[in-house]
Amino acid sequence: MHARRANAGRRLPALALAVVLTAAGATAVNAPPAQAATSIAVNGGATGRVFDGVGAISGGGGNSRLLVDYPEPQRSQVLDYLFKPGYGAAVQLLKLEIGGDANSTDGAEPSHQHVRGDVNCNVGYEFWLGEQAVARNPDIRLIALPWAAPGWIGGGNFWSQDMIDYDISWLNCAKQHGLTVHYIGGWNERGHNKTWYQNLRSALNANGYGAVQIVGDDSFGWSTADDILNDQAFRAAVGVVGAHYPCGYLGAATSCPSSANAVATGKPLWASEFGSQDHVAGSAPYIRSITRGYLDGQMTGFVNWPLVAALYPNLPFSTDALAVAPSPWSGAYRLGRSLWANAQVAQFTQPGWRFLTGSASGYLGGNRNNGSYISLKSTNNTDYSTVYETSTASAAQTVDVAVTGGLSGGAVHVWSTDLGSANPADWFVRQPDVTPTGGRYSLTLQPNRIYSVTTTTGQGRGTATSPASAPLALPYSDDFDAYASRTQARYFSDMQGSYEVRPCAGGRTGQCLQQVTPIRPIEWQDDSDAFGLVGDTTWNNYKVSVDVNMQQAGTVTLLGRANTQLRPQGHQAAYQLRLANTGAWAIAKSTTSGTLTTLASGSRGQLGLNTWHNASLSFSGTQITAALDGTTLGTVTDGSYAAGQVGLGVVGYQTNMFDNLSVTANNGGGGGTVGAIRGQGSGRCVDVPNQSQANGTVTVLWDCNGGANQSWTLTAAKQLVVYGGKCLDVANRGTADGAAVDIYDCNGGTNQQWTVNSDGTIVGVGSNKCLDATGGATANGTPLEIWTCNGGSNQKWSMS
Incomplete structure (x- = not known):
């Protein structure tokens, strides 16, 4: 100050x-x-x-996914910062998504009833999160809301009795977990059906949930209030009038009106979703939404989207939250200024004031x-x-x-x-x-x-x-045998559909990962293949392999270097191996525009159904190789994506199985995702002298020692990052031979982008010149520069 x-x-x-x-x-x-x-x-x-309180949303969707996989004590630390009174955000309202097996922004929240009548009250992580919240603050108020629904609901009609029954069964599951749900909504941002809301009210009353208030209608604007004033039965059904982003979407939130009709209803008025802004930069609109929401619109409840960004950083809105937790393997997390903006209200008030x-x-x-x-x-x-x-x-x-x-x-x-x-x-x-x-x-x-x-x-x-923070080290593998049936696999994040651990089929014992959404859901955003992602976005040169078992005719997909994803989820940048049960195969590239391009294709003998096969994709610089059962299918060259996660999928909603996922470093391409960059000619490492973090510090060769100043991460944006935020940089954006290579705050410039090639060269994107040890020297302290690529050993490097 x-x-x-x-x-x-x-x-x-x-x-x-x-x-x-x-x-x-x-x-x-x-x-x-x-x-x-x-x-x-x-x-x-x-x-x-x-x-009525201030709080946040877990859902809409998949934004809390990785938190459950955090190690202790970091998992409890994040939960304390979110929920514990007198400690952090002290969230007073927590909205939980009623999962529907379809992507609702950053992932698909699993349904508790994938098929009619088959209820699993231990599905996913929302009930777990509710338990953790209540354990820290017994007075927290819980809200439930669906974004999507399984396809069997109402024959595809959300506004049906099936959906009301589905909501009641979810509330029954919540009760089994000791959770008292105080509020429930209709369908996120899809308006309202007055008769359906009235029938939901009757069903809640009939099933022992008379105290649960209905929020109408979790959409943009205040049309619910207009209908309340003109329809007595609808007025009796709705307990809270909730609107989304009443201060404007992604705006400054300097003005936050409701409507005359909204105030005239006499009902509590909520900003039932606001925010969607960065955990630090969004803090000023955050507090204005609360203070001005009351002053301008008489709003009394405020629910930020989302609670926590416990999701992979290549997904949309990866830093929008109160806290950011993208690295369960390292336990690293970041607290946002918005978390403390929430604390400035929640630690000084209580619902009922x-x-x-x-x-x-x-x-x-x-x-x-x-x-x-x-x-x-x-x-x-x-x-x-x-x-x-x-x-x-x-x-x-x-x-x-x-x-x-x-x-x-x-x-x-x-x-x-x-x-x-x-x-x-x-x-x-x-x-x-x-x-x-x-x-x-x-x-x-x-x-x-x-x-x-x-x-x-x-x-x-x-x-x-x-x-x-640290990357997920290679090799990485999961045989899925350590999990109970009908649970999620560690780190595996559903993008569409739902992947659960189930007993293996096809004569194989043990546990496998199965896609269990049998038909297209009632979706909140666009459809896509049912797929999921796992791993570190900095993985670059590696081989990913998995055993596949096709339960139904169709195509399975194995993803590699899965990079940026834009909305909807089908706009996933990645390389794919696509295998059909007929034996047809293709190496393809998908983009953030949703375009799928075949890079190579062919056919081999039929795979058959309910039989096991091993599929793999291998990446070495710009070379991509696909194999099936140990036999190479094809090799292509493409440099679009330098790094990224792996993924598993099906084209459609086949209930296919996967087992023995394995990701190993491909040493032929420099291997590894992070660590030392070792000179071939010198045997010494790229080093930031004296562990300096000052912008402009020129990098040098030095004996490899495993220090943080020698630990580099290749990102999906082709940056080589040290200390978590400093990039390997060509000084002053130079492109001439001899331009110094230093460190600088990462800014996205092409002078901070590097192509790591399978021949060991590291080439500047902006200069098209090689990372070079000056004069071919090998001694400690030799400064690094860029130079026209000449094949010298002082221009050859390996990452390990």
Whole structure:
């Protein structure tokens, strides 16, 4: 926080204490800055709507997938930061997806009933996540909502009795897990069917869920409110009016209206989905959505999408969340500034509190450009909290606060977050307490901050820290035998359909991975092949193999170097081996535009059904080789994708099986995904001298020692990354022979992109020149440069 000098020419109101909130804390001064003060009367007798809570969504979809596979203690640390009161975000509302076997943004959430009547209450990870949330905060309120549904529902009709029965069976499963669901929605962002909502209300009442309120309708706009005012039966069915992104989608959230009809319903109004922004950069719109959502639209519940980005980084929205957890094998995670924005509300309020009206909530100086604030009163009728945001202010703001109406006149505790700082040490910082005089005090608020001022106690900032991120090491394998039937395989993330561990068929004992969605689901976004991804996006030169068993006629797919995915999920950049039961095969390339190009094709004898075969794809630089049962099918050359995950799939929804997945480094192409870059001529490694992380540090040769300054990752964007964020860089974007090779913050420039070739050369994309040890020298300290490729041993490297 940045201190501003007070203007000594202005006197304080009588009996008031002025406090300037600065980087050093709260400091009493003789006078606040010249900025006109905002007079605030926090009157406990002037109450407004009931506060329903702030929270987030697990679902829509697959965004929590990897969290369950995190090791301890990191898994519990992330969960504590999300749910534990007085520790982190302290989420008060948690929306869980009712899975439907179809992709709902970043993956397909598994159904608890893939086929009619076959209920599995232990499916997936949503029930587990709910249990973890309730264990940390028994008062958390749970919401349930489907995005997709199995294809058997209503013969493809979502608005059917089948879907109501499906929801009830999901609630029964939740009850088996000890979960009390407080709210349930209809169909995410697909409008509403009034009769269906009324029938859902009747079914909830008849099945012991009379206390579960229906949220209508989790779509854009407030048309639900219009229908509520014109239809008494529909009004009786809906408990909460929820709209998505009422402050605008991916916008600044400076204005957050509802509608006159929405307010006139008298129902609680929610921003039942908002956010969809980066875990750090989205923090200012995050807090504005809450404060201004109440001020502009009388909204009382706020649910961010999503809770956690525990998903692979090549998927859409990979950093949108409160916390980012993409690396279960290393346990690494990152906490967002938005997590602490949520904490600035949730650690100072509780559902059931009431908003205070009049000047207790409003815009600073009556001008929304100065920032906004909300005040809420506890159910004990004594404690209160005020949350200020100055995210749009250009100057410091002073508030003169008078506390009346039975509220405590004692000391207030102050916490703040600097929305302009990238340093986590400036997020959710405890400031010195302020003691009012005669129930009055003044505060000067710095621009671009959140402040929470409260008479309550119990706030806190967790102390757990993440380990360093590391890639998933090769070799990697999974024979699926260690899992119980009908569970998910570790790290395997469904993109479409559902893959579960089931007993092997075809005369094989043990467990296999099977695609278990038998028909096309009722989808939320476009259809695609049923496939899933696993592994590290930095894997580059490797061989992936898997045993396949075709239960039905059709085609299986083996993916390699699975790279960026755009929406919908069929827009997956990857290489594929496609094998039909007829014996037809193809090596293909899919792109982020959804284009599938055959690079090579042919045919061999029929594979047959319910028989086992081994398929493989091998990558060495730009060379790609496919094999079946140890016999090469074909080899192609293509340099579109330098690195990426592996994947398994079927074309359609065949219930085929897979076993013995194996990924091994292909040493012929330099092998490995991360580690040392070793010079062929010198035997020494590419090294950042003295472990410096300063931009512009020229790299050199040095004895290989396994240090972090010699550990490089080849990313899907063809970057060679050290320290997790510094790229191997040609200084000043040089392209001439002799241009120095240094490290620099990764920025996407072609001078930071490298093609790692099977002949050992590492060629700059921007220069088309080779990474070179200067003058062919081999000694420690030899600087690195780029030079016209000449086949010398000082231009040959291996990654290990």
